[in-house]
Amino acid sequence: MADAAAPPDGRPLVALRGVCKHFGAGASRVDALADIGLTVQAGETVGLRGPSGSGKSTLLNVIGCVTEPSSGWMQLDGEPVYDGRWLRSDLRRLRLFRIGFIFQTHNLLSFLDSTENVAEAMELAGVRPREARTRAVALLDYLGVGHRAAAYPGALSGGEAQRVAIARALANGPRIILADEPTAPLDSVRAGAVMDLLRRIARDQQAAVLVVTHDETIFDRFDRLISMRDGRIEGEEVFARAGGAA
């Protein structure tokens, strides 16, 4: 099972036990997730691989509190959130403050420029507009796209758009970052750069980064790579590296 991974700082930010998710009932029942046990530590970058239908995205949705599990137990950032039922009603706020999402197709709002895309996420969390803009520009600088702060998504390259999307995911300082195929639209050089960035974020901000990917060229950039099949965790590889690779 994947729970056995060695945490870089010993603090689990994501913990799942016996999590199941099925769709339908009777003969048409599909078990999307079966008895999933998983922990991800602060500062750790974990990859999820597997064929289509293996349950990777469903697992990401469950951890993101977007899809309710059918059974099991789940704790996020030290707080139990699911134990046979949701333990808190304001999952939206949980997502807003503790989870950052990065998508396959950046999903930036096309009518907002880079700064506004990042600042909007901060304003949703109650940050004043002026302060949100200042912090958004600083975050874009940190991610190397400060020079594109006024550009709209349509004018950004794939790599730039993905960095702006990462900035938005980091807007409210989440401890858990979930990324669904973040390097899919990028070439191998840019994909590697994005992964290095995610590793740097995990290390600098002591966040747990969970990445769904098919991209074999970035497998070696994870601390652990978990393989899934038919809704189950099939195995995992642990990549030992000295001093991290950012």
Place this chain on the structure above:
Amino acid sequence: MNLALRDVRRNKLRFALTGLGVGMLLGVVIAMMGIYEGALADALRLPRAEHADLWVVQLRTFGPFAEPSRIPRDTRDLIRRMPGVAEAGAVTFQTVQAMAGGKPVRLWLEGYEPGRPGGPANLSAGHGLTESHYQIVVDASSGLRLGQTVPLGPYRDPYTVVGLTHGMVSSSGDPVAWVTLLDAQALQFTVPPALARRERSAGRVAPTTADINAVLVRVMPAAAPAAVAGEIARWKHLAAVPEAEEERYLTLFVIQKMQQQLGLFMGILITVSAVIIALIIYTLTMDKLRAIATLKLIGAPDRVIVGLIVQEALVLGASGFAIGLVLIEQVKGYFPRRVQIEPRDLAVLFVVVIIVCLLGSVLGVRAAVKIDPAEALAGG
């Protein structure tokens, strides 16, 4: 951050074109309202311009504008001698069709006695009638010019235009014209000699040319119009209709059908506008499904999503209203009939448009609220 305004700012052309479409639709509604108000103003303009306290007409009739009224000419003298009556003037009304300068001209013709109640109002050029026959004062909307002659009557006698008025039209939109009472009676009641001979040979009395349609009465300052009207009705067996009542008859009997017609049409147009606005808002929402799912996923509350949709609907409605108003203000002068846009009507329509926009956004709001945040995570 106001997402709706930023979306509008980013998609200016799209919103401008959509606003133009909605604006044209609302422009038609504003035009309908203006046409009704214009027709009402036109219909009331002539009776108001006469400055009469009472309209004396044939018994059990509602006045010369609502239905035919025929009374003897000496009625005016009888009325004039009654207590409380300051002035009385005999008038006739009829519609005439003529050809002038090779073009057809349709006129609402009033015959009056110069120096007595009745006659042209809003004279903008020339002068009133100075001779007993063959002079005419017409409204400028007829297209006739000073000095031009208009052939009228069974013998096509030439009437010379000596005066022009401004803005005087009948309830049906025909320009008003004035001739002397004698000329008007001749035009209305004279029959060709052959027809008169046939009538006489058949033992029937030839039509008299001494009838009139109404007597306009101005009462003395100390007299009450209602009391004078009561006396006229009691002793002269005539109907004496107060000015306000005459206006009410006009509105009720002559304009009401038009009001109903335009009202129904406006209702249909507003319903169509509501459906179109709802479809536009729904389509705009559908175009933003992924953005809305993303917003929900990153933690935006429903009020942010609802605000985005409702505010865009309101921007669309308000800009459409403004565009429609500007369009109609630019083209209203080209309508064949008066288009009179009243601030009161505009205020009511604006409120209706806002309500329509709020209702129209319900469909989009429903779709947006139902969107599963997980849609944002779906590959795309």
